[in-house]
Amino acid sequence: MLKVEEYKHQAETCVRCSYCKFPDLNYIKSSRFSRQCPIDTRYKFNLFSAHGLLHTALAELDGKLTFTPQLMNALWQCTLCGGCDIRCKRNLDVEVLQVIETLRCRCVEQGQGPMPEHKRMAASVKKSHNIYGADPKDRLKWLTADIKPARKADILYFVGDPMSYRRPELAQATAKILEKAGAPFMLLPDEWSSGHELFATGQLKPAREVAEHNVAAIKASGARQVITSDAEAYKTLKVDYPRIMEKSTEDMPYTILHITEYIAGLLKDGKLKFNRRVPMKVTYHDPCNLGRLGEPWYHWEPKYEPPNIAVGKKWRRGYDGIYEPPREILRAIRGIEFIEMERVKDNAWCCGYGGGVGAAFPDFAMWTAGERIAEAMTTGVEAIVSCCPNCKDLLGAAAEPSGIKVYDITEIMLRAIR
Amino acid sequence: MSIPKEAYQTLQSIVGAEWVSDDPAICEADRYCSLSDPTDEKRRPGCSIEPATTAEVQAIVKLANRYKIPFVVTSTFYGAGTYCRKDDSILIDLKRMNQLEIDKDNMYAIVGPGVPFAALQADLLKMGLFTFVPGCGGQSSVVANTVNMGDAPLGWRHGLGYQRLLAVEWVLPDGDILKMGSQSMSDDYFWGEGPGPDLRGLLRGCAGHQSRMGIITRIGVKVFPFVSEALQPEGWAYHTFMNLPPNRFKWYNIRFPSRKEAIDAIYELGRCEIALVVMTVPPIFRGVARSRGVGCGGFWEYWKEASGKLNRKQEDLRVLLYGIGSDKRLEYEEKVLLDIVKEYDGSAREAPCRDETNFMAADAICANVVGGRFASEVSYESISQAVTYARVVDKICDEHRPPILQEYNTTDWVCPYELGYIAKMECLRMAAVEDNYALQEWKKEVEAACAEKGAYALVPDNKVFGPVWGNYPEKEDAIRAAFDPNHISNPE
Numbered sequence: 054m055l056k057v058e059e060y061k062h063q064a065e066t067c068v069r070c071s072y073c074k075f076p077d078l079n080y081i082k083s084s085r086f087s088r089q090c091p092i093d094t095r096y097k098f099n100l101f102s103a104h105g106l107l108h109t110a111l112a113e114l115d116g117k118l119t120f121t122p123q124l125m126n127a128l129w130q131c132t133l134c135g136g137c138d139i140r141c142k143r144n145l146d147v148e149v150l151q152v153i154e155t156l157r158c159r160c161v162e163q164g165q166g167p168m169p170e171h172k173r174m175a176a177s178v179k180k181s182h183n184i185y186g187a188d189p190k191d192r193l194k195w196l197t198a199d200i201k202p203a204r205k206a207d208i209l210y211f212v213g214d215p216m217s218y219r220r221p222e223l224a225q226a227t228a229k230i231l232e233k234a235g236a237p238f239m240l241l242p243d244e245w246s247s248g249h250e251l252f253a254t255g256q257l258k259p260a261r262e263v264a265e266h267n268v269a270a271i272k273a274s275g276a277r278q279v280i281t282s283d284a285e286a287y288k289t290l291k292v293d294y295p296r297i298m299e300k301s302t303e304d305m306p307y308t309i310l311h312i313t314e315y316i317a318g319l320l321k322d323g324k325l326k327f328n329r330r331v332p333m334k335v336t337y338h339d340p341c342n343l344g345r346l347g348e349p350w351y352h353w354e355p356k357y358e359p360p361n362i363a364v365g366k367k368w369r370r371g372y373d374g375i376y377e378p379p380r381e382i383l384r385a386i387r388g389i390e391f392i393e394m395e396r397v398k399d400n401a402w403c404c405g406y407g408g409g410v411g412a413a414f415p416d417f418a419m420w421t422a423g424e425r426i427a428e429a430m431t432t433g434v435e436a437i438v439s440c441c442p443n444c445k446d447l448l449g450a451a452a453e454p455s456g457i458k459v460y461d462i463t464e465i466m467l468r469a470i471r
Numbered sequence: 472m473s474i475p476k477e478a479y480q481t482l483q484s485i486v487g488a489e490w491v492s493d494d495p496a497i498c499e500a501d502r503y504c505s506l507s508d509p510t511d512e513k514r515r516p517g518c519s520i521e522p523a524t525t526a527e528v529q530a531i532v533k534l535a536n537r538y539k540i541p542f543v544v545t546s547t548f549y550g551a552g553t554y555c556r557k558d559d560s561i562l563i564d565l566k567r568m569n570q571l572e573i574d575k576d577n578m579y580a581i582v583g584p585g586v587p588f589a590a591l592q593a594d595l596l597k598m599g600l601f602t603f604v605p606g607c608g609g610q611s612s613v614v615a616n617t618v619n620m621g622d623a624p625l626g627w628r629h630g631l632g633y634q635r636l637l638a639v640e641w642v643l644p645d646g647d648i649l650k651m652g653s654q655s656m657s658d659d660y661f662w663g664e665g666p667g668p669d670l671r672g673l674l675r676g677c678a679g680h681q682s683r684m685g686i687i688t689r690i691g692v693k694v695f696p697f698v699s700e701a702l703q704p705e706g707w708a709y710h711t712f713m714n715l716p717p718n719r720f721k722w723y724n725i726r727f728p729s730r731k732e733a734i735d736a737i738y739e740l741g742r743c744e745i746a747l748v749v750m751t752v753p754p755i756f757r758g759v760a761r762s763r764g765v766g767c768g769g770f771w772e773y774w775k776e777a778s779g780k781l782n783r784k785q786e787d788l789r790v791l792l793y794g795i796g797s798d799k800r801l802e803y804e805e806k807v808l809l810d811i812v813k814e815y816d817g818s819a820r821e822a823p824c825r826d827e828t829n830f831m832a833a834d835a836i837c838a839n840v841v842g843g844r845f846a847s848e849v850s851y852e853s854i855s856q857a858v859t860y861a862r863v864v865d866k867i868c869d870e871h872r873p874p875i876l877q878e879y880n881t882t883d884w885v886c887p888y889e890l891g892y893i894a895k896m897e898c899l900r901m902a903a904v905e906d907n908y909a910l911q912e913w914k915k916e917v918e919a920a921c922a923e924k925g926a927y928a929l930v931p932d933n934k935v936f937g938p939v940w941g942n943y944p945e946k947e948d949a950i951r952a953a954f955d956p957n958h959i960s961n962p963e
Contacts, residue, residue, distance in 0.1 A: 066843055068505050068839055069504055069548065070549050071548050072608065072610055075609075075610050077708045078589045078610065078832040078833075078834070079704040079711040079713050079830075079832050080704045080711065081609075081831065083590075083593050083594060084586070084594045087587070097490075097567055098492065098564070099501050099519075099548055100500035100501075104500075106500075108500055109496050112499045118499050121495050121496040123497045142708070142766075143711075144836045145837075145840060145843075360901070360903035360906075361843045362771055366768070370709040370764060371709070372707035372708065372709065399708045
């Protein structure tokens, strides 16, 4: 959460050029898919855009505006996908996404937010350390007899809530891939929710608690590397934990890798080969939390020199996320015909789930996913591959009428190395 | 006060409840758009409404007349003055009117006001056609920009935007619909000219009509043939560009000993009818281009070093050659260009064959990286007027409160269009965000001084004034009054 002075400065720097609503203009390939921001594309009113939210943030700060019903709609239907943020940074030095996140925090502080579904998640995390309210004893239920985590290993597999409780087959796939890659891994004896939804919905107090717990547990495990196949957990451990602890990613007592980074590294070093054909025509959907939001976090205490020089600040401009490893993997699998969609990498359209939207606004989330499916259909593929269990679920539901299948990349990798 | 309840309910019935709102946050977000003058008091609209059809626009405007409620129109919201100056206005946002049809064979497009240039350009490029993205950016509205001046560096060869305006569908301030050009005879947008006087001149001009003459709901716009090869984008968001086919395009950066030689060379380029883009390059533009991805701090790091080495007399020119129709044409243009450069003592250096800011992005907004805000004085006239005006503005600037950036060669940008027949002079001044108000006050001082000296000037509300403009402002007011008897179409 930005401090008030910095929050105001960032919001004031917006010049309302509307660039935040578009993919990088040089990359636009058709009028049909020429938009970037889901809320802007669906609702059109300027409030439903980054510049609209930045302007209303100022008005709210100045006491000229309260959290009206439509401001609540715009603020909480934003998927926090970050497209606006890196687009703006082409031309200006503005932390667009941090202003929107801070506006959410202010809304929570004033008792106006978050949405009831988000509050329920926080209550579940408090009670049972996962967002679903499931029995914490069931966290390791995904483990099958043929998967043998080590008691002690350099690699720690952070599973995350969705794969622990809702998508056990993806956790199993991840574990089996690690085993086949000859990478012994351990699990946390008491993994808690990553807290991704808590951070996204401005519930910082419980978010800090889970961060402190998980960081201490990772430290105690002695692991040198944390690997996850959950894009949301990846971003949370890489970005949100250091951020709330006022540190940089590099200062954390662990390094975090997405499974695709790890496997792509092995492929490059010749230590792993995909030995089975997977005949399939696929496209790849970049999860926001792995791509433009997956850049390392750099802690910075605001310090300016005139006219607007942020002294010593390292900017996150969207290029340092995880874009290539999943593509390298797909290209390395025999039989895969890989075709890109129009909006890819830092220009990718959000699946619609992020920012707590999937839980609180399922209809809008489904509309957003439907837009992505429409884009995928223009490529003529039979399947979409992604790296996030929530992307898979939402896109999968939206894709049902089209007949397009949606896979997590771990499922494809496992088929290729069996 | 607010919009009368009965009127609001009627608005809901016109567009559907989902597309009109008097929620304070929605209205607050529509309070002002980009480039609006911070010293001008901007009012929160009484409601914002998003019509989808011309019939809906017409019904809204008729209702506004019935209740005498002021209305202001906007679309892609990157505008130059379309914000509410009166309490409880209706803000009509045309983003939903995004109809786009391209007639490839006859090389024109029919566009609604919600279509941004980048969307049109993307579809055109796939068909081997193209249009000119204006300097303000590909996110701006095709309709709004075309019925305005339509300023784009690509206008050197094919003309400014207003030259491309064909048939027009226009909801007048009283709610009547006027169809111009071939629209007046049939549902056809191919011809700009039609029976009777051509009223497009009422819309066009340097600052356009600023939504004070009603609402343009659809236009036909001329497009041009282009290379069939796809332009390949490259780079990450903070610095992207499109690779141009090297057999058909060449960029040259040319340095002349002084502005005089550069201007003479521009005239010669026009006489020889070559090149797609010709523009002078103020040193600050180079600084901005080099600070891609490194922000304000990176700009100043570059600038502190570069400004000390500047030769203030020299003038840089940037020229894009385009082999229209064939590779041979490119070879010919290159020979002619290099001859001209030699004749006027310039030195030419070929630049990478790629485009960052002309075909799609054209993001003039990047100039804000210098400090956060900029203000600019703009004139459109002949090249000689641009040069003279630049001198006047520079002198006046020296006599007034200095802008934050002083230490560079020329502060003014001369951009010739239409093979040198017309030119823009834009004088940019930068400031920090917190100095924006002072910057605009300074701008007004400069404008007033320009007007006193008989130079071109635009006052707030984008009205031209000054002795050189005779009685134009009065006549313009009279025309507006005739079209808008209730004085409700974006009133001052």
